[in-house]
Amino acid sequence: MKKATMSHLDKLLNNRPKLVANREDIVTSFNILSEAFSGGGKLLICGNGGSAADSDHIVGELMKGFLNKRPVADELAKKLDELDRTGQLSQHLQQGLPAISLSAHSALSTAVCNDLSSDLMFAQQVLGYGRAGDVLIGISTSGNSSNVLNAGIVAKALNLKTIGLTGENGGKMNELFDLVIKVPSNRTPDIQELHLPVYHTICAMLEEEFFGTEAGGWH
Numbered sequence: 001m002k003k004a005t006m007s008h009l010d011k012l013l014n015n016r017p018k019l020v021a022n023r024e025d026i027v028t029s030f031n032i033l034s035e036a037f038s039g040g041g042k043l044l045i046c047g048n049g050g051s052a053a054d055s056d057h058i059v060g061e062l063m064k065g066f067l068n069k070r071p072v073a074d075e076l077a078k079k080l081d082e083l084d085r086t087g088q089l090s091q092h093l094q095q096g097l098p099a100i101s102l103s104a105h106s107a108l109s110t111a112v113c114n115d116l117s118s119d120l121m122f123a124q125q126v127l128g129y130g131r132a133g134d135v136l137i138g139i140s141t142s143g144n145s146s147n148v149l150n151a152g153i154v155a156k157a158l159n160l161k162t163i164g165l166t167g168e169n170g171g172k173m174n175e176l177f178d179l180v181i182k183v184p185s186n187r188t189p190d191i192q193e194l195h196l197p198v199y200h201t202i203c204a205m206l207e208e209e210f211f212g213t214e215a216g217g218w219h
Contacts (some may be wrong), residue, residue, distance in 0.1 A: 001030070001205075004212055008204040017198055018184050025181045026198060027196050028204045032161050034180065036135045037131040037210065042098035043159075044129055046122040046151050047139030051165075052103035054139050054199065059104075061203035063096035070094040070211045097206060100129060102151070122151035132159040140164070143171020143180070143189040152176045165199065 009027070013020050033043060043062065047057040064070070072080070077090035102125045103109075112121045126136060136155040138148040140159070143166035153160050153176065164173035164180035167188075174179045183194035 002209060002212065004206040005205045007154050007199050008208060012197055012201040016194070019194065019198065022181055022183060022198065025079035025179060026158045026202060028179055029181060030202055031131065033135055033202070033206055033211055034094050034123050034192065036133060037206070039133050041135065043135050044102055044126060044130075044155075045103040045139070046125075046148055046172070048103070048145055048147065051139035051141065051195075052101075052202070054165075054192070055101040055103045055137075055211050057196075058137070058199050059099045059101045060202060061200070062099040065094045066207050067204055068207050068211050070096070070207075071165065096213060097210065119146045119150055120139060123154045124146050126154040126158070126160070130155055130158045135161045135163060137163045138173065138177065139166075139195065140171065140173065141167050141188045143169060143173035143210065144165065148174060149173070156169045165195050168176055176184065
């Protein structure tokens, strides 16, 4: 891990000292995701309510520039310019780390809820999207959301790595997910307020590692 990558974690822990106990799990989460992206894998994310919004938020930080510029690779830029003489695509598109929010697909989710069961709305998508080498992040303040847990079961069956974001208890996620980041609170809004700086930091670390000045770009 580059020094610039680690600086994002140092900043988080300086600003939020109550998260010091989560340091090792944050680093491990970064390593799991970095390995997955380096190997051509993708990230699937799910959660309910405010955690659904967090799922969408994480995708937004990974799929385009967050803190750094992410120009497309030179070879791709050349091909784009051959097809688009305006240069708009090569100049303005940004490299992304592949991530999908399973909470964002309203037509599919409501179809699964209606035709199968609401507890299967994320599991069905993991079955369709998931491949070995991918990662699932499940967000649940209690750690007990049944549709998130079912997604974790399918992910494990398909040999995906699983990361949970939850409160200090961890709930049923403790036994199912490979890694659970348990922020130090048991009150839902406080848990959600701590989840945001945690995943912002992980996204910033990934961006620095893949797109920072020493990274050489994402291919």
